[in-house]
Amino acid sequence: MEIIYQTNRTMLFEEINPEKLDIMTIVGDVKGIDSLSDDKIKEINQHLLIKSFDEFLEKFSPTVYSFYNASNQKVVYTLKKPDGISDECISEIRIDQHNDFLKMLFTLIDTKKSQGMTNVDFKFENLLDMISPKKVMDDIRQVRKEIHYLYGQYDQLDEGDPKKLDFGDKLNGMFEDASKNYNNVMALLPLAIEDIKTRLLLGGSQEENQSEAIQIGMLMIGENGELKIIEAPKSDSTALMIMDENSSTGLVSVFEDDYDSVTETPSSYVKDLVVRTFCPLPAVQNEVDIQTEIQNYNTYLEFYKNAKDDFVKTVKPLVEKILGVKLFFDQYAIKNRGMAPSMLVTNVKLDMLVKSSNIPRLETFLNTVNAKNDFSETIWFGIVPSIELETAGKVKVSRERFKGNEKIVKQDGNNMESLTMLLQVIKDYKVQLFFSFESGEETTFNSMATSGIDKYIDKCNVLTRKEYSEFAIPAVPNFTIIPKDKSGVVIDSRMLQTEYGVQLSKEKEDILKLWIEGVYVGAAYIAAGIVSAYQCPEYLREYFKSISKEYPGVRFDIEAGENSLRAVTTMAKEISGFTNNIKDSINRKNFGFVFSSENAQLQGKDIRRITVYKARSLAMAEDGFDSIYKTLVSTYIERILRFQTGDFKHDNIAKFFSNNPSSQKSKWLSTRGYVNSIIHDGDDMSYIIDDKNNLCHIDLVFNGNVKNLEVTITKGTTPVKA
Secondary structure (H helix, E strand, O other), X not given: OOOOOOOOEXXXXXXXXXXXXXXXXXXXXXXXXOOOOHHHHHHHHHHXXXXXXXXXXXXXXXXXXXXXXXXXXXXXXXXXXXXOOOXXXXXXXXXXOOOHHHHHHHHHHHXXXXXXXXXXXXXXXXXXXXXXXXXXHHHHHHHHHHHHHHHHHHHHOOOOOHHHHHHHHHHHHHHHHHHOOOOOHHHHHHHHHHHHHHHHOOOOOOOOOEOOOOXXXXXXXXXXXXXXXXXXXXXXXXXXXXXXXXXXXXXHHHHHHHHHHHOOOXXXXXXXXXXHHHOOOOOOOOOOOHHHHHHHHHHHHHHHHHHHHHHHHHHHHHHHHHHHHHHHHHOOOOOOOOOOOEEEEOOOOHHHHOOXXXXXXXXXXXXXXXXXXXXXXXXXXXXXXXXXXXXXXXXXXXXXXXXXXXXOOOOOOEXXXXXXXXXXXXXXXXXXXXXXXXOOHXXXXXXXXXXXXXXXXXXXXXXXXXXXXXXXXXXXXXXXXXXXXXXXXXXXXXXXXXXXXXXXXXXXXXXXEEEOOOEEEOHHHHHHHHHHHXXXXXXXXXXXXXXOOOOOOOOOOOOOOOXXXXXXXXXXXXXXXXXXXXXXXXXXHOOOEXXXXXXXXXXXXXXXXXXXXXXXXXXXXXXXXXXXXXXXXXXXXXXXXXXXXXXXXXXXXXXXXXXXXXXXHHHHHHOOOOOXXXXXOOOEEEEEEEOOOOEEEEEEEEOOXXXXXXXXXXXXXXXXXX
8 A cells, every 4th residue: 555555546438517628628639748747637637536426516517508499488408508699598507416306316315225125115206206396495495494593693693793793604605595596487486386376275275275265364252252253454464564573574675685686687576476485474465366376377387397397308317427426436435534436537428539539638648647656646447337238129110009108319328339449548558447338227127137137248249358358347237216117206286266266186187297217327337436445445444354454455356255245335225136047147157247136134134235246347267257356456466566676677576576575475475364465365476587578477366267467577787797
């Protein structure tokens, strides 16, 4: 660990925000250059390197752009900032922890994890309605409660009191957040929908969602002792308002002033809406144009549903990438942080990066960070999600008798050709690349439980028996955040005026529902996340007793013994398990980085998380495919050897492998008892020098299996005797 500080920096080959800088742009022209300057690497790190999910959101600000199309009265959403439209007409929607869609997905992942339920038993619908206007309003009520509380504290204190100024700072922050929505009609729609509902259904029971005309009254005992409710005097309304004056009325004027100052195109309706939302007063509006309000409600609801539908479909590919990055970092879930994983995001589409004109830029960058004896910036792993997977079996129909799935052209997929080009480059820099297939129902645990892994093996055939095969790691299956068939969200019901008053319709066709069509995360993110996590000795120490702080987890074989049941992912189980036939097939072929959702126990405790079943690359071995740790150990040993021998000097190689107690080989052999020892029992290292061809052949033996490593020797000059 004194020579190589980290063995888990990962490069994500994905575009997150096209408006932000990317690796190609920062590297620039590399004609005649072999390496980038330290300043250039610092600049790349400043823009593209992240060490946590929060830093990722901060640096890349994932954004959806929207504008209104007057010709069809629709909202248009796009992930790329549209050209030719003035900035004033474009709204930017930041996709961060405050976004209701992303918030709902985070809550869903955490709830599923804490309950440990499979997809079939988990109540997705209980959490999906977090994006309905009702739930958006619940969040606002919480904010409102905090604003009123803080304002009450602020109002009681004397001018100049330091505590008052502290409350002022907090209030400023909360008003800043609230004011962002004054000009955002889409953000105001849920408020308007709930506002009309509250006013029109006032007095109706919440369950029945219906109401009658209202006149506020007071309970009295009449002349003859009869009990009756009579209409309250009008002045009582203002009296009610005055009662609430202390906290609310002051805030009313603050919100009114704030709205007038911030809003570009003021509207008295919106102003009243904002004030009513944040400062509801216990005075009832007696004059309500019910017909107009119902019409507004139904129009708002329809518009909101359609816009939300379009928004979800546009944002979903971006959200799946954001979740992927979050889940990559989530795998490193330990208290005592040590060698924490870091990620370098290229922020450019893969097919753009691997164009022949751009490849020199990638090569120059990797040459700078991976071909030096300074290992602080070295890239060890890579992630490529969404590789296209064409599956046969679709029946061609001449005419559509029933409504079927729409044919969606996938925009964000990566193709096998781009992946091959990338592997061709990164093999020279010893980067192990985790890749996963496009997300959808065909690549889930469910699908693999029924159809096995043959389609993945067939697809990866072109990547086997190549020089780069040991650096290609297919991760399967993908993770399901929301299954397609459980992704319906009820927005609300249309409103009707009946002879009994106003009520929400109970008819099926009046219930507005949108379908998210499933949310999935590529297995490559979680595979790279768990392997990056277990590189850290502190991470391994959480699950194992005998850990050396001297070594990273390069030799840790997650398939061995109980390792996979100790170092588990943070993901909740998805299915009850694979059939014995499917497991036999996986064990026979030993293919890929395979996740498992099996029933298992460790020391009498149930394992309720997804575990790693296989950790193989596409390099062929006697029993199918080879373990990924062998390539990692080989790369680690080669880098230590280069460092300690001064770039493979003849004499120093002999010292490195000698039986002298101070040699590196002897040190590794004497520390064999740890889970993360570089050499385990049954392992060995030997070398043969080929003077004729100036090569050193190193044989690394892992449990009886030999892996060859070849390095070019640097010839030393023999000193002349005096």
